[in-house]
Amino acid sequence: MQTPPTLSPGVSGTSFLGESVAAGVRPAPEALPQPTAIWTFCESLGLCVGVPGLHKPTTLYPWRRAPALGRVRRAWVIPPISVSENHKRLPYPLVQIKSDKQQLGSVIYSIQGPGVDEEPRGVFSIDKFTGRVFLNAMLDREKTDRFRLRAFALDLGGSTLEDPTDLEIVVVDQNDNRPTFQQEVFTGRVVEGAVPGTYVTRAEATDADDPETDNAALRYSILEQGSPELFSIDEHTGEIRTVQVGLDREVVAVYNLTLQVADMSGDGLTATASAVISVDDINDNAPEFTRDESFMEATEAVSGVDVGRLEVEDRDLPGSPNWAAKFTILEGDPDGQFTIRTDPKTNAGVLSVVKPLDYESRQLYELKVSVQNEAPLQAAAPRAQQGQARVIVRVQDTNEAPVFQENPLRTSLAEGTPPGTPVATFSARDPDTQQLQRLSYSKDYDPEDWLQVDGATGRIQTQRVLSPASPFLKDGWYRAIILACDDASPPSTATGTLSIEILEVNDHAPVLAPPPPPSSLCSEPHQGPGLLLGATDEDLPPHGAPFHFQLSPSLPELGQNWSLSQVNGTHVHLQPRLRLTEGPHVLRLLLRDSGRPPQQREQLLNVTVCHCSSDGACLPGTAALRAGHAGLSLAALLTMLASAAALLLLVLLMVLRTRCRQRSQDKGLMYGLQDELRDNILNYDEQGGGEEDQDAYDINQLRHPTKLTAPLGRPPLRRDTPYGHLPPQPPRMLPTSPADILDFISDGLEAADSDPSVPPYDTALIYDYEGDGSVAGTLSSILSSLGDEDQDYDYLRDWGPRFTRLADMYGRP
Secondary structure, three states: OOOOOOOOHHHHHOOOOOOOOOOOOOOOOHHHOOOOOOOEEEOOOOOOOOOOOOOOEEEEEEOOOOOOOOOOOOOOOOOOOOEOOOOOOEEEEEEEEEOOOOOOOHHHHHHHEOOOEEEEOEEEEOOOOOOEEEEEEOOOOOOEEEEEEEEEEOOOOOOOOOEEEEEEEEEEEEOOOOOOEEEEEEEEEEEEOOOOOOOOEOOOOOOOOOOHHHHHHEEEEEOOOOOOOEEEOOOOOOEEOOOOOOOOOOOOOOOEEEEEEEEEHHOOOOOEEEEEEEEEEEOOOOOOOOOOEEEEEEEEOOOOOEEEEEEOOOOOOOOOOOOOOOEEEEEOOOOOOEEEEOOOOOOOOEEEEEOOOOOOOOOOEEEEEEEEEOOOOOOOOOOOOOOEEEEEEEOOOOOOOOEEEEEOOEEEEOOOOOOOOOOEEEEEEOOOOOOOOOOOEEEEEOOOOOEEEEOOOOOOEEEEOOOOOOOOOOOOEEEEEEEEEOOOOOOEEEEEEEEEEEEEEOOOOOOEEOOOOOOOOOOOOOOOOOOEEEEEEEOOOOOOHHHHHHHHOOHHHHHHEEEEOOOOOOOOEEOOOOOOOOOEEEEEEEEOOOOOOOOEEEEEEEEEEEOOOOOOOOOOHHHHHHHHHOOOOOOHHHHHHHHHHHHHHHHHHHHHHHHHHHHHHHHHHHOOOOOOOOOOOOOOOOOOOOOOOOOOOOOOHHOOHHHOOOOOOOOOOOOOOOOOOOOOOOOOOOOOOOHHHHHHHHHHHHHHHHHHOOOOOOOOOOOOOOOOOOOOHHHHHHHHHOOOOHHOOOHHHHOOOOHHHHHHOOOOO
């Protein structure tokens, strides 16, 4: 039995995986080539493997088959071709393939696949005549670790000589990549006082080289961490842990470590990174007062003010619960008049007054105060030496404001209370018992000026009747503010609120509300919806609704013909009991409210009864029918119109007769002035043209009132004067200066109003004289401006009722 040969490695260290021939036959000695030739071994399936000499590549016969004689042997497994990455001698021959079906030079060889005609292109090439495969570019295992190509053999005519076969090229790794930390700085935290072995953080690194080789075998270490060495790192996992006790944040709060990682199991390429480890604080230091005794002063009668500060020290982390102080008053404040809050910035305690102090009751407070942290103190921590302090507070006396004994004071009054009704006594006391001071009372807010306050006693009473419709009544309450002031220097004032409830009085009877349209009823009982009646009451509950509706008891026939059914507290339904005649009907209703005592009122209700359809609606033409049943025929209507016209004519005749009498009487009174004065002086329905209009009247008569003469005989008396006899007339002095004109006119008006012997509008005796150089403007000055807006005629109202009409015509609206 023949022994299979062992193949030697190729040129430059190139080897084949599984290079022993699995079932090969050693060739005859004469078939073996010289050392520089290619050795060929053939398997039964036609695969031949050659091992190159010192300078020749390996030759493969992938298509060679064994002779037909004998049994069929299994196929040769083509071993992968290995080549190192970063190979610099290029082009580098890798292997040579051959086919034995044709003579040398009559076979065309080609390869396909990644690195040839696929990306990355141009890495491999083949000599198409010799079958030699070359490496043309440096390889990078980290990018591509192996290439799978296919080899082809064709004749010169392009026909396939052999089936395509696979060719695998493996890239051998080199240690050409340094390890890399995933972070430049790793952070970790550990509490102070942690026991050895406490996990802190983990450093991680990667290496791009082949993880199956030592090129990527990483080892971790700590290059530098200071003294003492409190941390260690696992060389395989990169975990950082504590190795001994002694972590104290108050001594060192942050540790900086320098880490290293190296491949080749620690002997290859290296990289460094940093680890920052922060020590977390625990409450291992108790707060302490900087002073064991403090003195402060507080003013009486005030609250919400700061008195002083208590300073403390704590070595723990500022701003943390382990550092924040909490103060407690242990003794000396039984009434809870003080409190201590913590200043979040300085951690000091701020003592303040929350309830007013009273100097007259107590002048000195001695407080015992303790301090501790918000977080509980660690059991192993030392106790504070000055955890308590003594605070002495002296009270300063001031002039305190009076204090109302009851504030706000609430009372009630009935609606419509008359003036002078006592309301309440709103008195105050002075807390300054060691000083003799008097109090006085006054109003600060009384919008309706309804109340009167006794300044010495604080007794309050009404000074007029308060209108129920006052806008200052809110939900039946009237609010006033009363002041109490002492006589100190400077004085102090107290403010008291007086709330008066205005009790509703049942002083209004309910009123029937107009029924909603249509206000018609069907003549047949129980036909149609009926008429909905409602009522209102100006009184507020409980003196208003529910209302009681009743047909007037004085007319029993109403109850026989009509019925009322209650709907709710304010409405009823009105319906006929019997068939009624169509037309208008007048009903008398009695309405009563629910007040105590109740108020009631009788009211008339006009309703119309009509003939209705089956659905309860009035039929067309019912309006004329209603008029007929009301007795208003056409003849009656004409009679009424004629009567009204006759009455109107009679009134006009009476007015004309009265007018004529008045004119004749005026003519008798003005006898002697007929030629000088025109009628338009007496008749105010005609207006002249002012002083320049000499055709209207003679202005000289007005300037010389002494020349006017009265008619002979007893003058007729006026009926519109307050007296029926002629009072004695004192002699009137004429005005001598413009300043006396207004008094002259006013006296004249008063004399004319009381004189029964002159006509009611006789102006000649009253305001006819202006005088020379009068300060009063003439009536013609009304037309002297371009518009009424330039003049102010409101002063005419001060001249009496006779000028009021003129002021209304030209004054401001």
